[in-house]
Amino acid sequence: MNDIDFYTTLQGAIAGNHKDLESILVMYESLIRKYCYFNGKYDEDLHQYILIRIVLKISKFII
Amino acid sequence: MYQGQENGELNILRARFTIWLEKLIKNAKIDYLRKLKKTPETMSIEELFESEEPIGDKDIVIPSQKMTFDFEEERLAKAFYELPLMKRKILEMLFVEEIKPEEIAKKLNCSSQYVYNQKFRAIKTLREQLCKGENTDE
Numbered sequence: 001m002n003d004i005d006f007y008t009t010l011q012g013a014i015a016g017n018h019k020d021l022e023s024i025l026v027m028y029e030s031l032i033r034k035y036c037y038f039n040g041k042y043d044e045d046l047h048q049y050i051l052i053r054i055v056l057k058i059s060k061f062i063i
Numbered sequence: 064m065y066q067g068q069e070n071g072e073l074n075i076l077r078a079r080f081t082i083w084l085e086k087l088i089k090n091a092k093i094d095y096l097r098k099l100k101k102t103p104e105t106m107s108i109e110e111l112f113e114s115e116e117p118i119g120d121k122d123i124v125i126p127s128q129k130m131t132f133d134f135e136e137e138r139l140a141k142a143f144y145e146l147p148l149m150k151r152k153i154l155e156m157l158f159v160e161e162i163k164p165e166e167i168a169k170k171l172n173c174s175s176q177y178v179y180n181q182k183f184r185a186i187k188t189l190r191e192q193l194c195k196g197e198n199t200d201e
Contacts, residue, residue, distance in 0.1 A: 003073035010080060028084055035088045038096070046095050053091035054084065061083055063076065 001027070007063075014059055021055065142192035150185035153178055 001009070012020030025032070032054075036047040143151065149171075156162045156170075157178075164182070168175040 003070055003077060006077055007073050010076075028081075031081075031085060032088060035092050038092075046092060049095045050088050050091045053094075054087060057087055061080060 010061075011063065014061060014063065016059065021058065024058070025051065025054065138193060139189065142189050145192065146185055146188060150181050150188075153181045154185050157182060 009020045009023050013024045032047065032050055033042075035050065036043055038046060143154070146154070153167060153171075156167045157164070162170075164175045164178040167178050171178070
């Protein structure tokens with residue numbers, strides 16, 4: 001994804017477009033997964049918690 | 064030139080968003096772990112009744128029943144009566160009557176250092192006796 005595509009996707013995600021939001025989440029999946037480990041184990045609940053937090057807060061990001 | 068500048072701005076935006084998102088994820092993780100700590104482990108009543116054995120007569124402890132603590136005390140008393148008279152007297156004055164070592168020294172007509180030494184030796188002997196008792200029990 002080039003920078004212009006990223007910009008449009010991010011704009012869509014901030015506006016509440018589900019598809020764009022999904023693309024952003026897929027794009028940052030590895031980063032999210034990195035923080036889902038607790039005590040050396042992958043925590044599914046923590047993953048869910050982080051995803052919910054991103055969905056709720058992404059609209060606050062100022063472009 | 065203009066396009067290059069625009070591309071640079073978009074690149075900065077991408078980097079800014081990545082940093083913002085990472086911060087958000089970190090904070091979310093901290094919040095989650097905090098909540099996890101605060102929530103005490105819960106168990107349904109049904110599970111509780113299943114896991115716990117019914118309370119029987121064995122579970123009720125009557126204080127008068129002989130326990131390990133009483134046994135220790137008994138051994139301590141025995142070891143105490145095996146001590147020499149002077150040491151016993153000094154320990155009694157120190158711990159039962161709660162008299163200061165200086166006053167004991169005056170009463171017994173000796174130096175306070177002697178009282179301290181006797182106390183130390185007596186306690187050491189008691190400790191040794193108790194340890195010896197433990198080893199022979201095993």
